[in-house]
Amino acid sequence: MTTASATATSAAVATSDAKENDAPKSTAIPERDYGPEAEIARLQAQADAFTRKTELEKRAVRDLEKEVETMRSRVETQRKKMGGLDAAQRANNQIQKKIKMLETKLDKSLCRFNEAKSHNKTLRLTIDNLRKERAVFAEVYRKLEKDLDAKKADMGVIVEESDRAYEARDRAVAEMAKLKMQADKEQASFENEWRELGKLIEHDRKMKEFMRNRRKVNEDDGKLGTLSLEEEKKLKKKIIKGNWGNIKTKARQSTVQTKVHSYTEAFEKIKAAAGIDDLDALVSNFLSAEDENFRLFNYVNTLNQEIDALEEQISNVKGEIEKYRGDGVGGDGARKKQLKELSDKLLATERKADAYETKHKDAMKTVLQLKDGIWKIYNKIGCNTPANRELLGEEGVNTENMMQYLGIVEQRTNEILQMYAAAQATAKGEASDENRAVDDKKDKETRAMGYAALLSQGPDKPATGGTTLKIQLPTTRETGDEDSDESDVEDDRPLNRDELRAKTLSRLAKRERAAEKEKTHARAPSGGIAGGGGKGGGGVGARRPPAGSRPGSKLGSRPQ
Numbered sequence: 001m002t003t004a005s006a007t008a009t010s011a012a013v014a015t016s017d018a019k020e021n022d023a024p025k026s027t028a029i030p031e032r033d034y035g036p037e038a039e040i041a042r043l044q045a046q047a048d049a050f051t052r053k054t055e056l057e058k059r060a061v062r063d064l065e066k067e068v069e070t071m072r073s074r075v076e077t078q079r080k081k082m083g084g085l086d087a088a089q090r091a092n093n094q095i096q097k098k099i100k101m102l103e104t105k106l107d108k109s110l111c112r113f114n115e116a117k118s119h120n121k122t123l124r125l126t127i128d129n130l131r132k133e134r135a136v137f138a139e140v141y142r143k144l145e146k147d148l149d150a151k152k153a154d155m156g157v158i159v160e161e162s163d164r165a166y167e168a169r170d171r172a173v174a175e176m177a178k179l180k181m182q183a184d185k186e187q188a189s190f191e192n193e194w195r196e197l198g199k200l201i202e203h204d205r206k207m208k209e210f211m212r213n214r215r216k217v218n219e220d221d222g223k224l225g226t227l228s229l230e231e232e233k234k235l236k237k238k239i240i241k242g243n244w245g246n247i248k249t250k251a252r253q254s255t256v257q258t259k260v261h262s263y264t265e266a267f268e269k270i271k272a273a274a275g276i277d278d279l280d281a282l283v284s285n286f287l288s289a290e291d292e293n294f295r296l297f298n299y300v301n302t303l304n305q306e307i308d309a310l311e312e313q314i315s316n317v318k319g320e321i322e323k324y325r326g327d328g329v330g331g332d333g334a335r336k337k338q339l340k341e342l343s344d345k346l347l348a349t350e351r352k353a354d355a356y357e358t359k360h361k362d363a364m365k366t367v368l369q370l371k372d373g374i375w376k377i378y379n380k381i382g383c384n385t386p387a388n389r390e391l392l393g394e395e396g397v398n399t400e401n402m403m404q405y406l407g408i409v410e411q412r413t414n415e416i417l418q419m420y421a422a423a424q425a426t427a428k429g430e431a432s433d434e435n436r437a438v439d440d441k442k443d444k445e446t447r448a449m450g451y452a453a454l455l456s457q458g459p460d461k462p463a464t465g466g467t468t469l470k471i472q473l474p475t476t477r478e479t480g481d482e483d484s485d486e487s488d489v490e491d492d493r494p495l496n497r498d499e500l501r502a503k504t505l506s507r508l509a510k511r512e513r514a515a516e517k518e519k520t521h522a523r524a525p526s527g528g529i530a531g532g533g534g535k536g537g538g539g540v541g542a543r544r545p546p547a548g549s550r551p552g553s554k555l556g557s558r559p560q
Contacts, residue, residue: 392408
């Protein structure tokens with residue numbers, strides 16, 4: 001609104017100026033016509049016009065001053081609302097604090113996410129294994145079901161065959177009963193015939209007795225007809241033998257014919273019952289049926305034994321049930337005691353879990369402090385190079401690449417220590433003279449071996465001189481014999497700064513002692529470091545390829 005009024009005022013002033021400038025031109029009187037009065041009138045008119053212009057300008061200036069005051073008051077009000085001159089800086093500081101806080105939360109969230117991801121991976125593998133096991137069990141179950149169905153079918157067939165065998169057995173028993181009755185009849189007829197034969201024999205005996213008596217009578221007379229006594233005896237014997245043989249032959253023939261007839265009738269009946277005309281087939285079928293009956297009889301005996309065993313098991317189980325029913329009343333106290341012990345164990349386990357959770361939080365705090373310390377050391381010793389940034393990325397130190405950062409820091413530290421050792425060796429070489437050559441040589445060798453023992457744990461570094469200074473990264477088996485007294489739990493837990501310093505100093509002292517022990521076995525040449533050929537060891541100014549890209553570097557093999 002103020003700007004609009006100022007614009008209107010400026011427009012009015014400009015319009016009045018234009019009118020005043022035009023007015024003298026329209027009322028101007030030529031000098032040649034009117035003279036000095038006209039000039040005075042013209043000048044008077046111009047003075048009035050300029051006076052009006054001045055008033056208008058003053059009025060415009062006052063309006064502008066009012067607008068300036070208004071704007072100043074508004075600016076002051078806005079400054080007060082914003083909080084003063086350093087409000088922007090404070091706001092920026094607060095924003096930076098919030099950014100750091102959010103970055104910390106993001107790191108924690110990423111850690112939790114990675115842990116959850118790892119846990120999910122483990123669970124996924126477990127689920128896959130369980131699915132495979134379930135598939136295997138399902139396949140085994142299907143096979144067992146198929147086998148069970150086959151066994152049931154076989155059992156049904158066997159039961160049917162057993163029924164048929166029982167029926168055949170019953171028929172065979174009935175047939176045997178018939179045959180037995182027929183055999184009894186044949187035995188009775190045979191006994192009758194035997195009695196008849198006995199009567200014939202008795203009659204023959206009586207005839208012999210009669211003939212013997214008669215012969216005695218004839219002997220008394222001296223002759224028996226025309227035959228001699230001996231001839232008559234022989235003739236009688238022949239007649240008797242012939243009669244007896246005829247009788248026995250007739251009896252045998254009659255018995256055999258009777259048996260053949262009975263057997264023929266029995267086989268005809270069996271053929272009619274079995275429906276088989278061939279005698280050999282009938283015999284083989286009968287033998288196979290007998291074998292099958294014997295097998296079924298054994299199977300039935302086996303089933304009976306299994307039934308007896310199952311009944312015995314059932315009785316044992318019933319006895320145990322009764323026993324445990326009796327012990328159930330007394331076992332309530334024991335169960336309550338076990339329940340109390342389990343509850344105590346559960347509480348102890350929960351307390352341990354809470355303690356481990358607290359330790360985990362402390363460890364995470366220590367890890368965060370280590371991240372800051374590693375980043376500061378990384379930048380301070382000059383490791384933040386484009387090659388390392390390309391290798392590690394722009395994310396900074398996190399739990400995944402912390403070991404890589406430590407490897408690069410260790411590598412750079414070894415380089416610095418190597419240069420320092422080379423400089424010390426060079427200074428010692430320059431300050432030596434002929435009188436102190438032997439002492440300086442011993443001192444130099446001792447220090448060189450100490451530095452070599454210290455530097456021999458880093459990665460390999462190519463030398464520019466005649467010898468090569470080899471540095472390898474420490475491995476997990478580096479100080480296994482020296483640090484065997486430390487437990488695995490202490491090696492795995494996070495250490496604070498004091499513990500790290502004490503552990504590092506103790507390891508350095510052990511390495512120096514080991515170097516002193518090895519000095520008697522292997523001595524380095526004078527003026528070199530760990531076998532260097534010159535005063536500087538030939539490897540001080542050697543250029544190194546970027547970390548992680550050198551052959552033999554163990555940075556990529558560190559656990560992450």
